[in-house]
Amino acid sequence: MRKKNVSKAFLLILLAGIVYACMEEGDFLSSKRSLPPEVSAAQKWYESQTGGEDLMWKSVDGNETNTFTPDWTKAFWNEDKDYRVTEVHLIGDERLVFLASECADMYQSTGDERYNASDIRLVIRTNKETKETDGFIMILFPDLDYLEKNRDHPLVDMSYLKRNKDFGGIIYYHDMEGNFVNGWKYTEGVPYAIYPAKEVEKTSDGPLRSTTYCDYVCVTTEHYVDWYVNGDFDHTQYKGTTTSCYYTNCWTDYSDSNSGGYGGGGGGSTNTGNTTTSPKAKKIFRNSNMTQANWEKLEKMIDKIMQDCMGSALYNGLVDYLGGKTLTIQFGTKNEFTYDGQTAGIMLKGTESNRLFHEMLHAYQAYNETNAAADIAASINNEIETRYAQYLYVSSQPEYSGSTWEKEWTTKQGRKEIAKLSHRIDSHGKLKPGVTEDELNLYIVNDARSALQVPGSVYANDPYNYERIGTANFKNLNKLTKDC
Numbered sequence: 001m002r003k004k005n006v007s008k009a010f011l012l013i014l015l016a017g018i019v020y021a022c023m024e025e026g027d028f029l030s031s032k033r034s035l036p037p038e039v040s041a042a043q044k045w046y047e048s049q050t051g052g053e054d055l056m057w058k059s060v061d062g063n064e065t066n067t068f069t070p071d072w073t074k075a076f077w078n079e080d081k082d083y084r085v086t087e088v089h090l091i092g093d094e095r096l097v098f099l100a101s102e103c104a105d106m107y108q109s110t111g112d113e114r115y116n117a118s119d120i121r122l123v124i125r126t127n128k129e130t131k132e133t134d135g136f137i138m139i140l141f142p143d144l145d146y147l148e149k150n151r152d153h154p155l156v157d158m159s160y161l162k163r164n165k166d167f168g169g170i171i172y173y174h175d176m177e178g179n180f181v182n183g184w185k186y187t188e189g190v191p192y193a194i195y196p197a198k199e200v201e202k203t204s205d206g207p208l209r210s211t212t213y214c215d216y217v218c219v220t221t222e223h224y225v226d227w228y229v230n231g232d233f234d235h236t237q238y239k240g241t242t243t244s245c246y247y248t249n250c251w252t253d254y255s256d257s258n259s260g261g262y263g264g265g266g267g268g269s270t271n272t273g274n275t276t277t278s279p280k281a282k283k284i285f286r287n288s289n290m291t292q293a294n295w296e297k298l299e300k301m302i303d304k305i306m307q308d309c310m311g312s313a314l315y316n317g318l319v320d321y322l323g324g325k326t327l328t329i330q331f332g333t334k335n336e337f338t339y340d341g342q343t344a345g346i347m348l349k350g351t352e353s354n355r356l357f358h359e360m361l362h363a364y365q366a367y368n369e370t371n372a373a374a375d376i377a378a379s380i381n382n383e384i385e386t387r388y389a390q391y392l393y394v395s396s397q398p399e400y401s402g403s404t405w406e407k408e409w410t411t412k413q414g415r416k417e418i419a420k421l422s423h424r425i426d427s428h429g430k431l432k433p434g435v436t437e438d439e440l441n442l443y444i445v446n447d448a449r450s451a452l453q454v455p456g457s458v459y460a461n462d463p464y465n466y467e468r469i470g471t472a473n474f475k476n477l478n479k480l481t482k483d484c
Helices: 036-049 099-109 144-148 277-286 292-305 309-322 352-369 372-377 379-395 403-411 413-423 437-452 469-482
Strands: 002-014 057-060 065-079 085-094 094-100 119-129 135-142 170-175 181-185 190-196 213-230 231-254 326-332 336-339 342-347
Touching: 036 065, 036 085, 036 119, 036 135, 065 119, 085 094, 085 403, 094 099, 094 135, 094 144, 094 170, 099 144, 135 144, 170 190, 277 292, 277 309, 292 309, 292 352, 309 326, 309 352, 309 469, 336 352, 342 352, 352 379, 352 469, 379 403, 379 413, 379 437, 379 469, 403 413, 413 437, 437 469
Parallel strands: 002 094, 326 342
Antiparallel strands: 002 213, 057 065, 065 085, 085 119, 119 135, 135 170, 170 181, 181 190, 190 231, 213 231, 336 342
């Protein structure tokens, strides 16, 4: 009986209040073919540096180790104007599989191996001008959004020199001694640095510092030993888990510390920056660290939103409520509106206007509640209204037909049941002829709410206000569309 060690790493992306590839076989060298000169040169350099010994790998905290052997039959090389780079697949004493948490969930529920995508490579890089060569370990794996768009071959075109422009996932690097050097969380092709966070509670919901916010990223590694008898699989032995955590996409909020709470014109601070460029975006948002390119992207998204009657009313409504103050804004790893009764802000994943519309409407809802507690007590009610308004907005766009969004709103349960509200209420949130308040309310509670609050979902434990009956759940939509 022999054993084969297996380790599976699941990426858990949690929002703290500090709110911190595999090539196809054909792309590698056949074992029956001689190595090309570029790969042979890389192999010789590797052997000169290591004496032909295996590579050591250490986890971020240094508590885990593994040994890797380069498989030179699975090597390829490419170059740009500055570097010639050879990449080699690494075989570990324990096989490490890194998965984003949502990919792990899909893999466990479906058994589809395509969700089980990651790669660990040795990278040997030569500077063409200086002729200097160095080497390091690169680990890369996709997030679910990227994987769903590239399910069959998510990493086939990924290399050290080439990043797909819409890549989402994690890439991090270790030196030749196995020590963690740096890492990057990619969101639609935009990289955000990750930083080790050894002593931070995963459940923390408060700021690291009063003005600093980050995404919080944890990688949990499950260790297994697969046992084989006479070459045939016999059973798997579970050995436990370990976790490493990071901060990523950190940003700083320089808001007015005296800003007030919701319902009284608070939840924001005055934007004292240059508003001559991207004026509409800077009228309601602030982020002193945002690049001009991102401000321009935000401005274009708002321009698109304001071409819609409801969207224009939403923007102007926020301007009125803010009264010269602003909401924080950042591009990050998820779409989210957050507030604590003092400050409010939006995190945005990507540059699709309907995502921004969704989060802006959550901000509008918060200002229309009597207080922050009332908004929280109706979290699911507000999510249903926001999703329905988002559906009305995105489905009115000329590019909607045949798009990914049309597929999502007609196939995904959490969106499909919301879209079906259009059979019962109109675009103003009013009852359609022949539909009663009781009938609408029954559908909202039993279908729309249930579709969001499936066990294990992010909404599973959020509160629903059963005292809001039928069309009372769409008061903001009705207000925004009164002139449409």
